[in-house]
Amino acid sequence: MTFRTDRDLAGTLSRLFVHPVKSCAGIAVREARLTPTGLEWDRAWMVVDAHGEFLTQRTLPRMALVQPQLGITELALRAPGMPLLRVAMEAEGPSAAVRVWDDAVPALDAGDGAARWFSEFLGLPCRLVRFDPAHRRLSSLRWTGGVEAPNQFADAYPVLVASEASIEMLNHRLDTMGAPPATIERFRPNVVIAGVEAHDEDRIGSLFVDADGGQACLQPVKPCTRCPIPDIDPATAESTTDVGDALRTYRQDRRMDGAITFGTNAIVLEGAGCVLRVGQRVSADWQFD
Numbered sequence: 001m002t003f004r005t006d007r008d009l010a011g012t013l014s015r016l017f018v019h020p021v022k023s024c025a026g027i028a029v030r031e032a033r034l035t036p037t038g039l040e041w042d043r044a045w046m047v048v049d050a051h052g053e054f055l056t057q058r059t060l061p062r063m064a065l066v067q068p069q070l071g072i073t074e075l076a077l078r079a080p081g082m083p084l085l086r087v088a089m090e091a092e093g094p095s096a097a098v099r100v101w102d103d104a105v106p107a108l109d110a111g112d113g114a115a116r117w118f119s120e121f122l123g124l125p126c127r128l129v130r131f132d133p134a135h136r137r138l139s140s141l142r143w144t145g146g147v148e149a150p151n152q153f154a155d156a157y158p159v160l161v162a163s164e165a166s167i168e169m170l171n172h173r174l175d176t177m178g179a180p181p182a183t184i185e186r187f188r189p190n191v192v193i194a195g196v197e198a199h200d201e202d203r204i205g206s207l208f209v210d211a212d213g214g215q216a217c218l219q220p221v222k223p224c225t226r227c228p229i230p231d232i233d234p235a236t237a238e239s240t241t242d243v244g245d246a247l248r249t250y251r252q253d254r255r256m257d258g259a260i261t262f263g264t265n266a267i268v269l270e271g272a273g274c275v276l277r278v279g280q281r282v283s284a285d286w287q288f289d
Helices: 061-065 112-122 164-176 242-248
Strands: 009-018 027-029 031-035 045-049 067-070 074-078 085-088 095-100 103-109 126-131 159-163 191-194 204-211 214-225 259-270 275-277 281-286
Touching: 009 031, 009 275, 027 067, 045 095, 061 112, 085 112, 095 126, 112 126, 159 164, 159 214, 164 191, 164 242, 164 259, 204 275, 242 259
Parallel strands: 159 191
Antiparallel strands: 009 027, 009 191, 009 281, 031 275, 045 126, 067 074, 074 085, 095 103, 103 126, 159 259, 204 214, 204 281, 214 259
């Protein structure tokens, strides 16, 4: 399929992020394979408590300091004061019943070594689990318009899209408040686009990417409502209210009953198996309510 350049909006794919372990640090990558559940290995692992409930930075900001690295066969994890932890990428561990929000999800336990590592670093009994690839966890059909969109341990949707201009606008607001700038990593996006206006991602229909292997199509389905995680500095795990305070001055979203939004959740409509790469062209048409 020929990539069209006559759509309402045109830009480039400026940054890509994969977050292998839910709520731990993300990895900036130059390229990533697109799968039906989002970027390959995104939110493929999750840390759970002794009852199988998912853990996040919302209650454990130190999770931001866990730095993953994807290898060919292993996931490596580093954290301050901790030895290197290596986890086999596709290990078939014992089955575990876990929960992420309201979803009961089967998972594969990553073993006692990983459990001890995370328990020591986070200060409570916990285990590392991998999403069971045999299971299909679907996004809300209400928001996807009935399209069955699988995802792994992401909160609810396979892909989060944001723009460079949006973080620049936020940083202008922070500057006027006398607060330090924020990085886009605080918002944990997967796909960041450049060459568009601030929050254009709120107003587009399908987002087309001129990907390696063909055209990819990401369909925005729901504004991303924001919890306190963007207030946590991913470099230090320290929290202030600066980002939330700034967003409340201009990002209360009527579509979400006044909740703060930043970025848009999207599903994969086309292009699973293609490779997304920084610098590729993107385009979209406007879609207004």
